Amino acid sequence: MPKVVDHHERRTLIADALLRVAARDGLEAVSLRHVATEAGVTSGMVQHYFRTKDEMMQFALGVVRERNEARITAAVTRLGPAPAPRDFLHAVLAGLLPLDDASRADGLVALAFLAYAAVRPEAGTSLRRDAPQMVAYIADQIRTAQAAGAARAGVDPEAAATGLLAVTEGLGMYLLTAQTTPENAIRTLDAHLAFVFSGS
Amino acid sequence: MPKVVDHHERRTLIADALLRVAARDGLEAVSLRHVATEAGVTSGMVQHYFRTKDEMMQFALGVVRERNEARITAAVTRLGPAPAPRDFLHAVLAGLLPLDDASRADGLVALAFLAYAAVRPEAGTSLRRDAPQMVAYIADQIRTAQAAGAARAGVDPEAAATGLLAVTEGLGMYLLTAQTTPENAIRTLDAHLAFVFSGS
DNA sequence: CGCGTTACATTGCAGTTGTAACGTAAACGG
DNA sequence: CCGTTTACGTTACAACTGCAATGTAACGCG
Missing domain, CATH: 1.10.357.10 (Tetracycline Repressor, domain 2)
Structure with a gap:
């Protein structure tokens, strides 16, 4: 497995950004691109760690x-x-x-x-x-x-x-x-x- | 004032459709066109009675x-x-x-x-x-x-x-x-x- | 040293969104 | 009877959406 990155850490990083967006602008404002900019990453990276938006939501819900x-x-x-x-x-x-x-x-x-x-x-x-x-x-x-x-x-x-x-x-x-x-x-x-x- | 139509009645008709959509598919599924089709009217008519979506939401909230x-x-x-x-x-x-x-x-x-x-x-x-x-x-x-x-x-x-x-x-x-x-x-x-x- | 796998980044696309613009028909006031 | 106002319908548009596709760089393993 090349490129050692902590998968779970990245996911929580993204989920945290999602929760910040949701707390500030509401859940309806949660989009791949908004979350990505809030997290300071590209939307491609978000997509890399969550294959679908619902998967991302589920994870964030678990964090809460x-x-x-x-x-x-x-x-x-x-x-x-x-x-x-x-x-x-x-x-x-x-x-x-x-x-x-x-x-x-x-x-x-x-x-x-x-x-x-x-x-x-x-x-x-x-x-x-x-x-x-x-x-x-x-x-x-x-x-x-x-x-x-x-x-x-x-x-x-x-x-x-x-x-x-x-x-x-x-x-x-x-x-x-x-x-x-x-x-x-x-x-x-x-x-x-x-x-x-x-x-x- | 030409064309006698009960303004308030039309608005509640649209608001009722909105509430049906919201109860069935969630608030995020509420869009001008969805509400219009649910009410059986054109989106232009919805726009005629509510100049903006937020105005429509406010009215529906009042109905509730x-x-x-x-x-x-x-x-x-x-x-x-x-x-x-x-x-x-x-x-x-x-x-x-x-x-x-x-x-x-x-x-x-x-x-x-x-x-x-x-x-x-x-x-x-x-x-x-x-x-x-x-x-x-x-x-x-x-x-x-x-x-x-x-x-x-x-x-x-x-x-x-x-x-x-x-x-x-x-x-x-x-x-x-x-x-x-x-x-x-x-x-x-x-x-x-x-x-x-x-x-x- | 390849080389395949992983970690991103970029771009593109089809669909939906809110809203503005324009068009038309009909009813009333004059 | 004519013009203005109202009540719609249609179309257009720019922005945004989720997601797929494709690229590229880097690292570990043989």
Whole structure:
């Protein structure tokens, strides 16, 4: 194999340029040539690393997903070992919110991809977060807290878990469209957590 | 004024065709000619009623908004006079959810417009629901219920109102992306309402 | 040293896009 | 009855799109 170049590195370089274009001018402005100029390369090179535009989009979508997951795990590890269910959920859900500029840009792109994939189901499979798995996990946390007396006994863990995820998603949309402030989003999330968890 | 034609009727006819195209093939597939063929007219006629594409988009966006508002008011009037705050909120919020095919199609288009407007702020002003007004109204309902002893006294009305709207928005997204079922969405919404309202 | 494979760059092409320009028919006001 | 205004239809055009084709240079392997 002649000419040693890191294939994956080049692809992420191009995908990063794509995401910058998408965050700035919208997904509709993403074209081979625009991405190429944004990345500072020729359109021929882009075409060399992605045989088709859809292939490029799929890859970029994967990059967004990876970054999101990384953000969450970072928020969790920052929490230390064996955190209380409430603190844990707060960290995870707040980590999902587009609070800083970087995650905001990613959120905008994810939103655009969501609309893009709503009609192109084969492209949306990768985007569709494993929500059921997430719901089950959160519900488990709630059950644990209930057993320890830290959460209200009356609540349905599954419904509460879905509600928590939904409220996070909704707050994310409000943040992306500048319909609310980060402080208010956090406050609302905390209020919802207070509904589930009894003490203090 | 020669040739009597209802201007507004023609425009809504074209806008309806636009929305059909957008719901079926995505917003990116919306072009003057596609809309024209979908509406069964010539592209020249479309151009006659909308001098520019953006003007057409704005109008179509307004149509979506009107339909959404009509759906909510219909749900409310179906409720009868002087409903209890909890029933009222249930009707309004459930009316916001894309449960049937018609509102689902509108929801998909609204989602696409949201992503479209996220980068084109001048186009998004019309889409940005008057959230603060909505929050204030819901918060008032909660306060009324609190005074009547029908809602938990401890909850912050503003935060709870924002949370209710956010959970509705999030459930709407889950419904649009087929990540949940209508039954589950309603169940989650009810569970959240039960957090706010105490009795039964 | 070939030489084949890889990594780009350049060019071309057919199709679609938004929009302007021009043409025509019909209805009303005078 | 005539001219102006409105309601379209048709055509043209420059810009852009994704993609295929073709080029060229460089590196590793035999």
